[in-house]
Amino acid sequence: MIDASGLVxxxxxxxxxxxxxxxxxxxxxxxxxxxxxxxxxxTMRMIIGLDAPxxxxxxxxxxxxxxxxxxxxxxxxxxxxxxxxxxxTARNHLLVLAATCGISARRVDELLxxxxxxxxxxxxxxxxxxxxxxxxxxxxxxxxxxxTLILDEPVNxxxxxxxxxxxxxxxxxxxxxxxxxxxxxxxxxxxxxxxxLIVIGRGRLIADxxxxxxxxxxxxxxxxxxxxxxERLRELLVGPGVRVTVMSQGRLEVVGLTSDAIGDIAxxxxxxxxxxxxxxxxxxxxxxxxxxxxVEYQPTEVAAS
Amino acid sequence: MTTLDTAPSIDIPxxxxxxxxxxxxxxxxxxxxxxxxxxTLRSTWLxxxxxxxxxxxxxxxxxxxxxxxxxxxxxxxxxxFNPLADPLSGFNLAQLAFGVLGVLLTxxxxxxxxxxxxxxxxxxRLPVLWAKLGVFTSITLVxxxxxxxxxxxxxxxxxxxxxxxxxWDTPSVARSVIGVGLYLTVAAALAIGLGAIIRNVAxxxxxxxxxxxxxxxxxxxxxxxxxxxxNKWLPSNAGQALMSVTSDNTTLSPWRGFGVFCLWAxxxxxxxxxxxxxxxx
Numbered sequence: 001m002i003d004a005s006g007l008v009x010x011x012x013x014x015x016x017x018x019x020x021x022x023x024x025x026x027x028x029x030x031x032x033x034x035x036x037x038x039x040x041x042x043t044m045r046m047i048i049g050l051d052a053p054x055x056x057x058x059x060x061x062x063x064x065x066x067x068x069x070x071x072x073x074x075x076x077x078x079x080x081x082x083x084x085x086x087x088x089t090a091r092n093h094l095l096v097l098a099a100t101c102g103i104s105a106r107r108v109d110e111l112l113x114x115x116x117x118x119x120x121x122x123x124x125x126x127x128x129x130x131x132x133x134x135x136x137x138x139x140x141x142x143x144x145x146x147x148t149l150i151l152d153e154p155v156n157x158x159x160x161x162x163x164x165x166x167x168x169x170x171x172x173x174x175x176x177x178x179x180x181x182x183x184x185x186x187x188x189x190x191x192x193x194x195x196x197l198i199v200i201g202r203g204r205l206i207a208d209x210x211x212x213x214x215x216x217x218x219x220x221x222x223x224x225x226x227x228x229x230x231e232r233l234r235e236l237l238v239g240p241g242v243r244v245t246v247m248s249q250g251r252l253e254v255v256g257l258t259s260d261a262i263g264d265i266a267x268x269x270x271x272x273x274x275x276x277x278x279x280x281x282x283x284x285x286x287x288x289x290x291x292x293x294x295v296e297y298q299p300t301e302v303a304a305s
Numbered sequence: 306m307t308t309l310d311t312a313p314s315i316d317i318p319x320x321x322x323x324x325x326x327x328x329x330x331x332x333x334x335x336x337x338x339x340x341x342x343x344x345t346l347r348s349t350w351l352x353x354x355x356x357x358x359x360x361x362x363x364x365x366x367x368x369x370x371x372x373x374x375x376x377x378x379x380x381x382x383x384x385x386f387n388p389l390a391d392p393l394s395g396f397n398l399a400q401l402a403f404g405v406l407g408v409l410l411t412x413x414x415x416x417x418x419x420x421x422x423x424x425x426x427x428x429x430r431l432p433v434l435w436a437k438l439g440v441f442t443s444i445t446l447v448x449x450x451x452x453x454x455x456x457x458x459x460x461x462x463x464x465x466x467x468x469x470x471x472x473w474d475t476p477s478v479a480r481s482v483i484g485v486g487l488y489l490t491v492a493a494a495l496a497i498g499l500g501a502i503i504r505n506v507a508x509x510x511x512x513x514x515x516x517x518x519x520x521x522x523x524x525x526x527x528x529x530x531x532x533x534x535x536n537k538w539l540p541s542n543a544g545q546a547l548m549s550v551t552s553d554n555t556t557l558s559p560w561r562g563f564g565v566f567c568l569w570a571x572x573x574x575x576x577x578x579x580x581x582x583x584x585x586x
Contacts, residue, residue, distance in 0.1 A: 049428045050421055051585040066428035070328035077425050085346065085417040092345040099338035100426040101328045103320075110318040140422060144328055145320040165315075172315045 001026055001179050002047055002148060006056035009042050009203075016042045018203040019056070024181045026147070029174045031194030031211070032183040035291055039203035040183040041079070044152050047181075048077050060148055072101050072144030078137040078151040086126030090117050090136050093125060094143065103143050111139040130157025138169070148179040155189060167193045187287035191215065201291040215283065223254045223262055226275035233271050237262065250274075330427055332436070338426075339410075339436040343444075348409055356402035357448055360485065361456040363395030368460030375467040388471045389481055389550060392460035393453065396485045396548075400492045400541075403445055404513040407496025408506055410437050411577075415504040424586045434581055438497050438574065445493040450486030457482045477550045480559060484547035487563065491544060491570050492517065498573030502580055517541045537562070540569040 002024035009017040017039040024030045034040050045051040047058050049065045060068070060075050068074045084093050094108040112118045115135040120128070125136060134157055141149055151170075155163045170193055174180045184190050190197060190211070197214055199207040207214070227233050230252055234244045242256035254262060259278040266273050320328075343349050371378075371386060378386075411434075414420040427433050457478075461470040473479055496513050503509040517540065524536045536542050537557050546552065546562025557565060 045421075045585070048425050050424055052583075068428075069330065070325075071330065071428050072426055073325055073328045075425075079421055079425070080418065082418045083420075083422040083425075085342075085414070085419045087346045087348060088342075089345070092341070096338050096341045096345065097422060097426050099341055100334050101330050102334055103328065104324070107318070107320065107324075114315075114318060142317075145325060169315050169317075172317055176317065176319075 001061050002058065002150075002181060003060075003062075004043070004047070004056070004058040007043065007046060007053050007058055008055045009039070009046060009051060010054040016203050017046070017053075020200065020203065020205055021056075022198050022205060022208055024148075024179055024198070025196070026179040027174060027177050028195035029170050029180045029182060029193055030196045030198060031190035032181060032198050032200070033187060033190055033287065034183075034185065034200040034206075036185055038185075038200045038291075040185075040200065041152050042203075043200075044077070044079060044150050044181075044183060047150060048075055048079075050079070070101060070144065072097070072103070073146055074144075075148045075150060076141030076144060076146035077149075078134070078141045078154055080137075080152060082133060083140075084125050084133070084136065087124055089122050089124050090128070091121040093136065094139060097140055098143055101144065107143065108139075111142055114142070115139045131159060131162050134158055135162070138166075146178070149173060149181065151180075151182045153183055153185070155184065155186075163189070187283045191283045199287070199290060206290060214286070217286065222279045223257065223259045224251065224275065224277045224279060225254065225262060225273055226251050227266070227271055227273050229271045232269070233266060236265055236269060236271075330429075330432070332432055335427055335432045335436040336439060339433070339440045343410065343440060346409075348413075349406065352402050352406040352409070353444075356399045356406065356489075357452065359398040359402060360393070360395040360449065360452050361459065363398065364392040364456035364460045365463065367394065368392045368463040372463045372466045372469075375469065386469070388461070388464055388469055389457075389478055390548070392456060392464075393482065393485050393548070395456070396453075396489060399449070399489055400517060401514070403489055403493045404496040404517065405510055407441055407493050408500035408509040408513060410441055411497055411500030412504050412506045412509040413500070416506050420586050430581050430586075431578055434497075434501060434574075434578055438494060441497060442490050442494050445490045446486060449489045450483055453482050453485035477559075481548045481550055484559070484563070488544045488547055488566070491563075491566050492541075495540065495570040495573055498570060498577045501577035502573065538565060540566055543569070 005021045007017050007020040008015070020039070020043060032040050032043070042051060046053050047060060047065065058064075065071060065075060088096070091108060091112060094111065095105060098104070098108050109118070112121050115138055117132065117135055117139065120132065125133065128136065134154060138151070138154065141151065154166050158166060170180050170182060174195070182193065194211050196210050197207065198205070199209075224247070227250060230246065230250050234246065234252060237244050237254055237257060242254065245253045247253050259276050263273065263276055371391070375383070414423060423433055424430055457473070461472070464470040471478060495516075499512050500509040503512055520539050521536065521542050524532060524539055527535065533555050537546070537555060543557055543562040544566030546557045547559045549556065549559070552558055556562065
């Protein structure tokens, strides 16, 4: 459980995070989305107290992170792949962190096994690929069997197999009742992994919405149809919130009605349909539209229904 | 999301409730972690080896060559020879090695990015600084005091062939010899502080060398009336008063000088502690 309220982070005159409030709930994967430079990493660093907020408060499981007596059991964080000393071996890196709160070497070995680094455990991390570094970071995050996981762009540098593995791991962690907070700048990745989305742009909250709602909104875009009785159908469909455009002879584009509703209306009036095609904007497009608009105008809450 | 629901479940190892109850961060555990950090890096061993070898190595080399050449040396050269200080002059190299190592322990973590993992594990931060300080100064003290004494006795033994040795019972000798170990320990503490303040390895080593070696050289160029007043208060000049047998008005008395050197190190550490808590990692 992460609770941020009114978080602000200024770097000189530049506002990196601007009055950000949100809640991350246990038992689900919450995606933290935003374009590069939106303030995701800064926000995550503030959650675990690496950066101090200019104003506002953020708590983890009810307390400021630094107030927890067993911090690694409260939060495991993967903040950047290279929060390691290149000269140390993978196993020693984990042992050094484990030692701060008495986690056993057995636990370290179990986690090396989980992330698939057992074979290179005694190799120095300077020679690791980005993907291996990410796996080591994930093992480090899980050392204390934490109730909350904060992972900043965990799929960066992973191959497709690794990405799939992370996806399964995150879902499994959430299923165990943990709070899982994952940042990404890829909407498509989050659509597959997350249950809930917190979207920010230029440090401001743009949307706090379930993935299901976001997907529905993105996909209720336009429907293309073809009918021999285009004029009559157009008149039947037009109404408040519905826009119908005649594309060419017998072709209509409808915005504001689902293909189901159009099909039903046509059937009720005995109008034959030769084509009925919903055009879903891709999630990526929807995300870009959302963040683009919101960085230029006022942030708008996307109502969760 | 159907693909996910049918995905093979991952067996996540968890800790027992008994283990979880004991996951508290304690000073002892932070010390153990810092000790492990130190000994799991190759740079530590290389730098430490240099530091440990320098005092006896240089000392014995000087004593041996002096004893060998004594009969051939000119009277002026003989007069110039100091049987106590010369065989201990390896500390000049040792202080650089300890300085570099101290900086690597603190600033090195920032350069590597490791500091974020460290502070995530120990969010109160200060225990990390005190643990680094405790581990490093203890190692310096327990290695360098015995090594200085060892160097003294071996080199005096070599010098005794020409009957130019000095004995342990001579006034101020024991203090000077043990003083080498004490001086290096405080230099190590100063390096820890500078590294934590500057957070950049090259910059902090530069500052350490500047303060310990360059500052006295620059200050010695001052007109004497100014120089006599200022020089003795500089960190390394003050600290090295502990190792000198003679003292005049251009130096502080041994223990007073050492106290001043300690104050410099404490000032650096206090500044480091304040900044450590205040700055973003």
